[in-house]
Structures are given as structure tokens and as C-alpha cells.
Amino acid sequence: MSKTFRMGGVHPNDRKISNDCAIEVFPLPRRAYISMAQHLGAPATPAVNVGDKVKTGQLIGTPSGFMSANVHSSVSGTVAAVEPVADLAGNKVMSIVIDVEGDEWMPEIDRTPDIVREITLDGPAIISRIKDCGVVGLGGASFPTHIKLSPPPGKTADCLIINGAECEPYLTSDYRIMMERPEEIVLGAVIMMKALNVTRGYIGIEDNKPAAIESMRNAASGYPGIEVVVLRKKYPQGGEKQLINAVTGRSVPSMGLPIDTGAVVQNAATALAVYEAVQKNKPLIDNTITVTGQCLPESHNWLVRVGTPYSEILGAPDGIPENAAKIISGGPMMGKAVANINAPTVKANGALLLLTEEQTRRMKSSNCIRCGKCVDACPMGLEPYLLNKLSGAGKMDELEEHNVYDCIECGCCMFTCPAGIPLLDHIRQAKGEVIRIMRSRPKK
Amino acid sequence: MSDTLLFTVLTMAVLGLLLAVVLYFVAKKFRVEEDPRIDEVESVMPGANCGGCGFAGCRAFAENAVMSETLDGIFCPVGGNAVMKKVAEKLGREVQEKAPMVAVVRCNGTCENRPRTSIYDGCASCKVENALYCGDTGCRYGCLGNGDCERACPFGAIRVNPATGLPEVDENLCTACGNCVKACPKGIIELRTKGPKNRRMYVSCMNREKGGVARKACSAACIGCRKCEKVCPFGAITVEDNLSYIDFTKCRLCRKCFDECPTHAIRAVNFPPRPAKSAAAPAPQTAAEAVEKPGLPKAEPSTPEKKEEQK
Amino acid sequence: MRNLIISPSPHIHGRENTRRIMADVLIALSPAMLVSVWFFGLSAIKLILVGAVTCAGAEYLIQKHILRRESSVSDLSAVVTGVLLALNLPPSAPWWVMFIGALIAIGVAKMTFGGLGQNIFNPALVGRVFLLVSFPVIMTDWSVPQGLFGGSVDALSGATPLSMVKEGIASGLTVEQILAQNPDLSYGQMLFARVGGSAGEVSALALIAGFIYLLIRRVIKPTIPAVILGTVFVVSGIFWLSDASRFTDPVFNLLTGGVLLGSVFMATDYVTSPMSTSGQIVYAAGIGLLTVLIRFFGSYPEGMSFAILIMNATVPLLNKYMRPKRFGGNK
Missing domain, CATH: 3.30.70 (Alpha-Beta Plaits)
Structure with a gap:
């Protein structure tokens, strides 16, 4: 019996075209553009200067605050520039530009394919190693992993949940690593369980991936305390709050953090990065990126070094089909539209999706017919139609009263709206403003 | 039949009387004491409740105007000097005249x-x-x-x-x-003085990129070439981050910068078309706006300057 | 390379749109339409056509010439209103009654509030009730026009079961006596359209087929119809148990009058029903209760239209106070 979260959700067609494409190593870029803002929080401070020689895996950006993360060079070569580079939205972000010369790795990194099963480090050492290696959450939000593994004082974790739901249509990178590197993911989970000092670990996988469930079950069989949980295929099953609810039955309270339920959620790709960091001493410098779309002649799952421009991955301009109208970094429900195809990849990139105009063009919006489908679809139990209306009227106090800040921006409301109303556009905007107002208020 | 009629009328009359008495006492008891000048000031306000003054509507403006010591810093942009004069009269205070302003779109x-x-x-x-x-x-x-x-x-x-x-x-x-x-x-829109005869000049661009990048994005972008800064006789123009800005408190509307600007990023509004030179290569916006206001009196290009000086 | 499209997420949309939903409602109504055409022939076709065309035409003209905005006729919502109204009229009603009703439905009940999605009351029902109070004789004349291919005219009695019962009780008979006098009033005949009534309510089976279609297509959720039918069953059951000679039995109440048509097609109207499931339950229970009370104690034999309209008025309140349950509980 598959588990699921308690309310809302939609069923987009999953279109996992690249399911059976094994992970291939993508060639090194000619030039790597390594952003200093690859994580939630303050951007890192560049630690190299123009002209410096760097090796693959060398630290080139240091954290500039509590909520920040290390950045490492993903290539070896010479620093060509330390300057703002346009990201996928066209906004300038401080970056280190490296001209690639060969591929010389830092000597302390273990590059052998052998699986290291014995965990020698203790809890605090694991967390500091994860921090040193610049591991961030690879599910999309890029939350620094070491912070998530250190619950704030007064709160304790009692279980770890590995998110292998991959509920977004098209995406297959997590599926591929679960198929190809299951034991390393399980070891990553064991390492994080040790760091959190918990004995229970769950790996949540949607029931549309029976092979991955099988593969992870086999891998986890030798590790007590880790259980594979089969989840129903429903978007947003991989949302942090939804996943905790589906797996443990607990609900993260409104305005609360996942840790309030005792659960810590980490993405499957993050678990792999944690394994590589702790057991192989390898910083987070590459990730698996699904390149897919029905308009592409063939889809791929590439292992790409961080900082490779999208245009190289897509083989632009010839590699982009004439009918591709939108390029999305991430999945079709929550990914970001790419405005600048020369933007470099960042740690948390999971996919490049090409959609045609017919697939993605928004329909003309018409009157709300008050069908309530958005209310039924909202996994947070909000009333999107009402939030949209209040947002239009600029009623910030009422928006707060109706919990606009609980919105997880999953897009279910807009996906399901038969009138094609851009609900989430307005709600996201209102949410930002309401949260700003709430933060500016003096604490009671 | 007539009994019914009489009874109905009597009931209604007694009921009406009773309720009137109740209303009278309630109104007495819950009366809110207010400065009567607030109502007076509000009566001369434009009543647009636009919030342009910084208060939540005209009533709030009136309350603040009455409560505060002076009218410094309190100004109704909608009513302008005329309304402020009336407000000052009602309150028996002084008010400083402000030059009328208008919004300009700098793009x-x-x-x-x-x-x-x-x-x-x-x-x-x-x-x-x-x-x-x-x-x-x-x-x-x-x-x-x-x-x-x-x-x-x-x-x-x-x-x-x-x-x-x-x-x-x-x-x-x-x-x-x-x-x-x-x-x-x-942040493209700016409030600037309307200027004499509604004539005003401004840099209609906010692009802070280097010249080449800005020009590539937009053929009428300010490229930060500093020609306008050099040519301005009044020191009204400054260029910062590759972007020129005309200080409207210093500008005397001589239009030298306008002629100098290589990308036509500077706009001159409501000037009559120049007889010879500008007819050959008028900036498209200026031409359009000049056409929009055909009723404007024709004047020598130098008159606004003189008038400014006379003031 | 061409310019890319940029928008905030989500980047894909479900298949649903307003027109598709309205088309599904029309498809779901088609068994009922076919049955009414089978039994009432040309007059049913005439009513349905006049209703659909008048509603669509009125909406188009009002939007085009009075509101001066883009017309939304193509979303088919006006056609649905027209068809529903036609199915709610007695089959013998003249075309001009249909025409007036359609004008009222669209002009008064829908467009004055701002069009689709803004109206408080179900337009088709406003049209019907307007006709009912304006032309009471025509609206309660259940004489049967010629059926298509001579469809079994004789079996159809000239009055609705509810009005027969109402008149019977008024003349001092008990329910058993009335039913005994009218052998046509068996459940089987009600299911298969052998009783008198408005064009759309003669066959319970056709309506149930439409209901199932709407459920499969996920156009509506079963909540509202189920709660209405349940409430009607329970409330009328209580009365029936208390005095079987005065009150008809629950199954009779479910199969007669507009209960099925109303609960499946009218009460579930998106615009005029509450958003949250809890609100929908209260709304539907209110409709069921009011329907039975009007039937048993009101002067009209049938209470569905009034019950729905009364509960329509409570929808804004229900939306305000019956909120969906929030994830993570209330603050």
C-alpha cells in the first residue's frame, strides 16, 4: 500500500523519457563559471585571484556568514576573472571564471570507484567534513546541508528521510543514481543518521519507479534501521512537508520547521554527495543533470561539472531544436525558466528541460468560475482563489490571516485552474511581501 | 376596518417616537469629541484619497495638519499650492509655495x-x-x-x-x-518640477551598464559619454555609473545637452520645434510631444531661461 | 535562435479548461435531453434549442454592446444555462416562455453580477423561478405533447407525482389511497421515465447516467449530490415513519421532482456552491432539508428550486466561515 500526504496534490503526466538513459560523464567545459551564490544564504567570498592556478576540488570561495557554504573549483586551470556573471535569470552574480587546463585533482580526494563502507568519523567530524566540502541540499532549495544536520538547540531529530520521490515530471537524475549507485546513497544516509544520532532512516520513493524501489531495497538490506517507503505517485510528493507527512504521518506546524516533527529530510542526490564528501573527501563539484524534452531527438542524464554553461550542455545553437520555446532549469512544476542560455550550472541543478510552445504557453486567463479545484489541489490546505483575489486588492493583513506564508509554491493551484488564472504568480508575490512585513515587525 | 387602520397608525407613531428618543440619547452618549477644524480642513481637500501626501487619505491628512505645529513637510501634491493656501488660511499658519511637480518616465x-x-x-x-x-x-x-x-x-x-x-x-x-x-x-519614474510653461528636460534612461553594453541593448540608451556633463553651463548634469542625471533645481532648460546627446537619451518636453536645425533631425519623442501640444505659444528658445532669471 | 518564453513556474498546465468542463456538463445532460426528446418530441427539441440559442445570444449581445468587452460565449457556460432551463420547464411550455426565462437567466441572474463566476444565484434556477411565479398556469401545465415516433404517450400522466400527492392530501386522502389510485407511480416507472414532469426530470436513470459521467470526468465531486440525496432520504424518512398517511416515503421523494436533476446539475454549479468540502456539506444538507420541508409543508408541491436558491444565498457566508482544513493545523 503506497503512502501519501493528507491533502491536495495533482497528477501531471510523468513523462520520464530519460528513465533508461544511463549516466554519462559530460566532457569538461572550455571555461567554467563558478558562482559564489550556489546556496541559500549569503554568497561565498572569492578566495582566489585572477591568474591563480587552481586544481579540481580546491577551495575557491569561503562562507561569508552562518548561512553560507564553501565553493570549490570543479576544474583545474587558471583563474581568468573574478567578476559578476549573468545567471540563468540574467542577473549578475559574483563568480570565478576559470580557463580549463587538463584535469588535475587535489591529491587528498579519493577518486577510485571502490565503495568505502566503514565510517570512521564521529558525528561532529562528519558535519564539519560536510561543511568543508560545501555540500548543499540538491532538491532545489540549496539549503546548506551541515546546518540542516545540526538541529537548533532544544530540538532533536528522531529520524532521517531520504527523498527519492522525484515527483516532478520529466526528471530522472535521482532515479538514475538510485539505480546506479544505490549503496552509496544508503551509506550517505547511514552517515547522516550517525551525525544526527538517530536510528531510523526512511527512503521515500514514488510507486512509478518500481526498479528504483527494488534497487534501493537490495542496497538497504544490509543496513539495519533503514527502510524503503513506497509513496503514491502524486505531485508534490517530494515536497519536504508532504514527504514527512506521507512517511511519518506527522505534520509540520504552520510557520514551523521540519525539525519540529523530529524529521530531517535530505535528497537522494544530497545523500550521495554526503557519502562522497565524508568517505571519499570529494567536495560537491559535479552533479547529475537530466537533459530532456519531447522536442529533443534524444535525452541524457549527464554527470556535469559545476560551472559548465548550459549552452555547452545543450550543444547550442545547433543542439536546440527549432521548436523548443522554453528552457527550464529543473522540473516543469517548480523549475526556473532560463533567460540566459550561457548561464553556468550550479550545485543544485538537476535538469534542463526543453518544452515547445504548445506544451508550455500559458492559456489566456478568463473569469474565475469558483470551481474550487485550486482549493482541492492545494497540498497546504490554502485557498488559492482567495489569496489571488486578496493579492489583487493589496490586502496584506487578510493575506496573512489566510496563511499566505504557508504556500510552498508547488504550482498545483495554477496547474489545475480551468480558467488559466496565474494564481501562483500573484500569490508568490504576495507571500514575499507578507513575509517581509511579518519580519519587520518587532518580536513579541 | 377603521379600527385596524387606527391601531396600525398609532403603533407606528409610538414606535417611531420611542426609537427617536433612544437614538437621541445614544448619539449624545457616544459622541466623539473632535477638533472642528479637521472637518474644515477636510472640506477644502481634493478628496482623492490617493495617499500621495504620505497619509492614509484626505481625512488623515487633515488630522495631521491640525495636530502638527507647522505645515512644514505636509503637502498635498494633488491640490498643490492652491489647496495648501486654503489649508493654511483655515489654520492661520504659514505655508511655503512649492513648485508644481509631474511624474516623468525615464526610459x-x-x-x-x-x-x-x-x-x-x-x-x-x-x-x-x-x-x-x-x-x-x-x-x-x-x-x-x-x-x-x-x-x-x-x-x-x-x-x-x-x-x-x-x-x-x-x-x-x-x-x-x-x-x-x-x-x-x-525605479524608472521620478517626480520632477513641471518647469516654466511645462517645459522640462530629463535623461530618459536608467541604464547603468557600460556604454557598449547599454547601446547594444537599446539604441536610445544613455551611454555615459559625459558630453552633456561637459556642455552644461550650469553644472546641472552629473554622470555616475555610466548614467547621466539632470538636477532639475539647477537646469535652466538651455537644451545644449539635448543637442549634444549622441543617442537622444535626453528628452526635452513641450519646447516648440526649432526653426532650422531640429527640423532636420528631431528626436522622435520630442517631435511627438510637440505635435501633441499644438496650442502652445511659439516662443524664442531662450525665453524660458530669461524668465527663470527674472524670477 | 529564437527568443525564449520566460514565465514563473509552473510551466505546464493540466488539461482542464472552462469550455471543456461546460462541454462535459452538456454531454452529461445528453441522456436526459434524449429521453425528453423521445417522450416529448419536437416540443422538447424546440425548448432546448430556444434556451441554448437565447442564452448564448443574450450573453454575446450584452457583452458586446452593453459591457463592451470581449465575449466569453465560447466557454459554453451560457449554453449549459439554456439547456438546464429548458430541461426544467414543462414540455408543453410555449417557446416564448422559454425565451423570456433565458433572457432573465442570463440578463438578470448572470450578467448584472458581472458574468461567469460572479453571480450569486444559479441563473437557470432564477429563470425557472421567475417563470414559475410569472406564468404559474403554464409552468404547472403538465399535459403531454406528442412524443417522437409516437413514444408511449398514454403511460405519461398529466400531472407530476408530487402534485398528485399534494392535491390528493389536500382533498383529504391518505398517501396510500393516492398511490393506489395511480398505479403509474411505481419506482420502476419513475426510474424509466414514465411519470409526468419537466422535460429533464422524467427519467431518473438518464440523470444518474449523466451523474456517473461527471464523476468519471472529475467535473464534480460526489459530495454535494450525495449529501442532498442523503438528507432528503433521512428527513423524509423521519416524517414518513412518524405518519405514513400524510407523508410520502423516502424513495418516492428521491425519485420524484427535480431532486436528481437539481442535486446533480444545479446544486453542483461551481459558481454558486461553496469552495471547501465542509462548506459543501452544510450547503447540500441545507438544500435537502429545505426541499423536504417545502414539499411537505409548503404550498408548492416541489421545493428543489427554492431550496437551491435559498442555499445559494448562504454561499458567501459558507465560504467565509467554512474554511478548508489547513496543513499543519491552525495557528
Whole structure:
């Protein structure tokens, strides 16, 4: 019996075209553009200067605050520039530009394919190693992993949940690593369980991936305390709050953090990065990126070094089909539209999706017919139609009263709206403003 | 039959009387004491409740005007000096005259000048588009054209022209309440003095990129060449971050910068067309605006300067 | 390379749109339409056509010439209103009654509030009730026009079961006596359209087929119809148990009158029903209760239209106070 979260959700067609494409190593870029803002929080401070020689895996950006993360060079070569580079939205972000010369790795990194099963480090050492290696959450939000593994004082974790739901249509990178590197993911989970000092670990996988469930079950069989949980295929099953609810039955309270339920959620790709960091001493410098779309002649799952421009991955301009109208970094429900195809990849990139105009063009919006489908679809139990209306009227106090800040921006409301109303556009905007107002208020 | 009629009428009369008495006492008991001058001041206010003064509507303005010691810093942009004079009269205070202001849109990025580099398909809101990405042209500083300013304007004075994709201000309707300034996420709209005979000059660009980048994005962008800064006899122009700005308190409307600007980024509004030179190569915007106001009296180009000096 | 499309997420949309939903409602109504055409022939076709065309035409003209905005006729919502109204009239009603009703439905009940999505009351029902109070004789004349291919005219009695019962009780008979006098009033005949009534309510089976279609297509959720039918069953059951000679039995009440048509097609109207499931339950229970009370104690034999309209008025309140349950509980 598959588990699921308690309310809302939609069923987009999953279109996992690249399911059976094994992970291939993508060639090194000619030039790597390594952003200093690859994580939630303050951007890192560049630690190299123009002209410096760097090796693959060398630290080139240091954290500039509590909520920040290390950045490492993903290539070896010479620093060509330390300057703002346009990201996928066209906004300038401080970056280190490296001209690639060969591929010389830092000597302390273990590059052998052998699986290291014995965990020698203790809890605090694991967390500091994860921090040193610049591991961030690879599910999309890029939350620094070491912070998530250190619950704030007064709160304790009692279980770890590995998110292998991959509920977004098209995406297959997590599926591929679960198929190809299951034991390393399980070891990553064991390492994080040790760091959190918990004995229970769950790996949540949607029931549309029976092979991955099988593969992870086999891998986890030798590790007590880790259980594979089969989840129903429903978007947003991989949302942090939804996943905790589906797996443990607990609900993260409104305005609360996942840790309030005792659960810590980490993405499957993050678990792999944690394994590589702790057991192989390898910083987070590459990730698996699904390149897919029905308009592409063939889809791929590439292992790409961080900082490779999208245009190289897509083989632009010839590699982009004439009918591709939108390029999305991430999945079709929550990914970001790419405005600048020369933007470099960042740690948390999971996919490049090409959609045609017919697939993605928004329909003309018409009157709300008050069908309530958005209310039924909202996994947070909000009333999107009402939030949209209040947002239009600029009623910030009422928006707060109706919990606009609980919105997880999953897009279910807009996906399901038969009138094609851009609900989430307005709600996201209102949410930002309401949260700003709430933060500016003096604490009671 | 007549009994019924009589009874009904009597009941209604007694009921009415009783309720009137109740109302009278309730009104007495719950009466709120208020400075009567608040009502007086409110009566001379324009009543637009636009919030342009910084208070929540005309009533709040009146309350603040009555409560505060002086009228310094309190100004109704809609009513302007005329209303402020009346307010001062009612309160027996002094008020300083302010030059009338108008909103100007500092962007030249028409569809022709600034080619589109992507197709924005989100909801029609500049705020949303601005939060999403740099905008659908090569210019990160320019107008997004979704009309947040238009929706913010309580007077219908600013409208996006579908032909250019840029908002245009109707200076007769604009009261300089500043709502559009607050609504624009790019900070393009500025309140400037209306100027003598409504003539004014401003740099109609916000692009802070280097010249080449700015020019590539928009053919009418300010490229920070500093020619205007050099030519200005009054030191009214400063160039910072590759962007020129005309200080309207110093500008004497001589139009030297206008002639000098290589990209026509500087706009001169409501000047009559020049007889010889400008007829050959008029900036398209100026020509359009000059045509819009055919009734303007023709004057020598130097008159505004002189008038300014006479003041 | 061409310019890319940029928008905030989500980048894909479900298959649903307003027109598709309205088309599904029309498809779901088609068994009922076919049955009414089978039994009432040309007059049913005439009513349905006049209703659909008048509603669509009125909406188009009002939007085009009075409101001066883009017409939304193509979303088919006006056609649905017209067809529903036609199915709610007695089959013998003249075309001009249909025409007036359609004008009222669209012009008064829908467009004055701002069009689709803004109206408080179900337009088709406003049209019907307007006709009912304006033309009471025509609206309660259940004489049967010629059926298509001579469809079994004789079996159809000239009055609705509810009005027969109402008149019977008024003349001092008990329910058993009335039913004994009218052998046509068996459940089987009600299911298969052998009783008198408005064009759309003669066959319970056709309506149930439409209901199932709507459920499969996920156009509606079963909540509202189920709660209405349940409430009607329970409330009328209580009365029936208390005095079987005065009150008809629950199954009779479910199969007669507009209960099925109303609960499946009218009460579930998106615009005029509450958003949250809890609100929908209260709304539907209110309709069921009011329907039975009007039937048993009111002067009209049938209470569905009034019950729905009364509960329509409570929808804004229900939306305000019956909120969906929030994830993570209330603050």
C-alpha cells in the first residue's frame, strides 16, 4: 500500500523519457563559471585571484556568514576573472571564471570507484567534513546541508528521510543514481543518521519507479534501521512537508520547521554527495543533470561539472531544436525558466528541460468560475482563489490571516485552474511581501 | 376596518417616537469629541484619497495638519499650492509655495529602440516579472511595460502606450502623488518640477551598464559619454555609473545637452520645434510631444531661461 | 535562435479548461435531453434549442454592446444555462416562455453580477423561478405533447407525482389511497421515465447516467449530490415513519421532482456552491432539508428550486466561515 500526504496534490503526466538513459560523464567545459551564490544564504567570498592556478576540488570561495557554504573549483586551470556573471535569470552574480587546463585533482580526494563502507568519523567530524566540502541540499532549495544536520538547540531529530520521490515530471537524475549507485546513497544516509544520532532512516520513493524501489531495497538490506517507503505517485510528493507527512504521518506546524516533527529530510542526490564528501573527501563539484524534452531527438542524464554553461550542455545553437520555446532549469512544476542560455550550472541543478510552445504557453486567463479545484489541489490546505483575489486588492493583513506564508509554491493551484488564472504568480508575490512585513515587525 | 387602520397608525407613531428618543440619547452618549477644524480642513481637500501626501487619505491628512505645529513637510501634491493656501488660511499658519511637480518616465526603450530578447509569458505585473528575471529585453534597468504604474494611478494620468510599450504621463491629469513612483519596481519614474510653461528636460534612461553594453541593448540608451556633463553651463548634469542625471533645481532648460546627446537619451518636453536645425533631425519623442501640444505659444528658445532669471 | 518564453513556474498546465468542463456538463445532460426528446418530441427539441440559442445570444449581445468587452460565449457556460432551463420547464411550455426565462437567466441572474463566476444565484434556477411565479398556469401545465415516433404517450400522466400527492392530501386522502389510485407511480416507472414532469426530470436513470459521467470526468465531486440525496432520504424518512398517511416515503421523494436533476446539475454549479468540502456539506444538507420541508409543508408541491436558491444565498457566508482544513493545523 503506497503512502501519501493528507491533502491536495495533482497528477501531471510523468513523462520520464530519460528513465533508461544511463549516466554519462559530460566532457569538461572550455571555461567554467563558478558562482559564489550556489546556496541559500549569503554568497561565498572569492578566495582566489585572477591568474591563480587552481586544481579540481580546491577551495575557491569561503562562507561569508552562518548561512553560507564553501565553493570549490570543479576544474583545474587558471583563474581568468573574478567578476559578476549573468545567471540563468540574467542577473549578475559574483563568480570565478576559470580557463580549463587538463584535469588535475587535489591529491587528498579519493577518486577510485571502490565503495568505502566503514565510517570512521564521529558525528561532529562528519558535519564539519560536510561543511568543508560545501555540500548543499540538491532538491532545489540549496539549503546548506551541515546546518540542516545540526538541529537548533532544544530540538532533536528522531529520524532521517531520504527523498527519492522525484515527483516532478520529466526528471530522472535521482532515479538514475538510485539505480546506479544505490549503496552509496544508503551509506550517505547511514552517515547522516550517525551525525544526527538517530536510528531510523526512511527512503521515500514514488510507486512509478518500481526498479528504483527494488534497487534501493537490495542496497538497504544490509543496513539495519533503514527502510524503503513506497509513496503514491502524486505531485508534490517530494515536497519536504508532504514527504514527512506521507512517511511519518506527522505534520509540520504552520510557520514551523521540519525539525519540529523530529524529521530531517535530505535528497537522494544530497545523500550521495554526503557519502562522497565524508568517505571519499570529494567536495560537491559535479552533479547529475537530466537533459530532456519531447522536442529533443534524444535525452541524457549527464554527470556535469559545476560551472559548465548550459549552452555547452545543450550543444547550442545547433543542439536546440527549432521548436523548443522554453528552457527550464529543473522540473516543469517548480523549475526556473532560463533567460540566459550561457548561464553556468550550479550545485543544485538537476535538469534542463526543453518544452515547445504548445506544451508550455500559458492559456489566456478568463473569469474565475469558483470551481474550487485550486482549493482541492492545494497540498497546504490554502485557498488559492482567495489569496489571488486578496493579492489583487493589496490586502496584506487578510493575506496573512489566510496563511499566505504557508504556500510552498508547488504550482498545483495554477496547474489545475480551468480558467488559466496565474494564481501562483500573484500569490508568490504576495507571500514575499507578507513575509517581509511579518519580519519587520518587532518580536513579541 | 377603521379600527385596524387606527391601531396600525398609532403603533407606528409610538414606535417611531420611542426609537427617536433612544437614538437621541445614544448619539449624545457616544459622541466623539473632535477638533472642528479637521472637518474644515477636510472640506477644502481634493478628496482623492490617493495617499500621495504620505497619509492614509484626505481625512488623515487633515488630522495631521491640525495636530502638527507647522505645515512644514505636509503637502498635498494633488491640490498643490492652491489647496495648501486654503489649508493654511483655515489654520492661520504659514505655508511655503512649492513648485508644481509631474511624474516623468525615464526610459526610452520603445519596441523599436530596444529589441526584445525573450517573451515574457507570466502575469501582467512588473513586480512579478522583475522578481523573476532581468526583463524581456537586453536592458536590465528599463521599463517592463506591464503597467503597474497605470494600475497604481488614481487619476488615470499614466497609461502604457501599446505602440511603444512604455507608459506615458498626461501632465494635465498628473498630480505628482507619487503612487507610480512607488509602484515601479525598476525605479524608472521620478517626480520632477513641471518647469516654466511645462517645459522640462530629463535623461530618459536608467541604464547603468557600460556604454557598449547599454547601446547594444537599446539604441536610445544613455551611454555615459559625459558630453552633456561637459556642455552644461550650469553644472546641472552629473554622470555616475555610466548614467547621466539632470538636477532639475539647477537646469535652466538651455537644451545644449539635448543637442549634444549622441543617442537622444535626453528628452526635452513641450519646447516648440526649432526653426532650422531640429527640423532636420528631431528626436522622435520630442517631435511627438510637440505635435501633441499644438496650442502652445511659439516662443524664442531662450525665453524660458530669461524668465527663470527674472524670477 | 529564437527568443525564449520566460514565465514563473509552473510551466505546464493540466488539461482542464472552462469550455471543456461546460462541454462535459452538456454531454452529461445528453441522456436526459434524449429521453425528453423521445417522450416529448419536437416540443422538447424546440425548448432546448430556444434556451441554448437565447442564452448564448443574450450573453454575446450584452457583452458586446452593453459591457463592451470581449465575449466569453465560447466557454459554453451560457449554453449549459439554456439547456438546464429548458430541461426544467414543462414540455408543453410555449417557446416564448422559454425565451423570456433565458433572457432573465442570463440578463438578470448572470450578467448584472458581472458574468461567469460572479453571480450569486444559479441563473437557470432564477429563470425557472421567475417563470414559475410569472406564468404559474403554464409552468404547472403538465399535459403531454406528442412524443417522437409516437413514444408511449398514454403511460405519461398529466400531472407530476408530487402534485398528485399534494392535491390528493389536500382533498383529504391518505398517501396510500393516492398511490393506489395511480398505479403509474411505481419506482420502476419513475426510474424509466414514465411519470409526468419537466422535460429533464422524467427519467431518473438518464440523470444518474449523466451523474456517473461527471464523476468519471472529475467535473464534480460526489459530495454535494450525495449529501442532498442523503438528507432528503433521512428527513423524509423521519416524517414518513412518524405518519405514513400524510407523508410520502423516502424513495418516492428521491425519485420524484427535480431532486436528481437539481442535486446533480444545479446544486453542483461551481459558481454558486461553496469552495471547501465542509462548506459543501452544510450547503447540500441545507438544500435537502429545505426541499423536504417545502414539499411537505409548503404550498408548492416541489421545493428543489427554492431550496437551491435559498442555499445559494448562504454561499458567501459558507465560504467565509467554512474554511478548508489547513496543513499543519491552525495557528
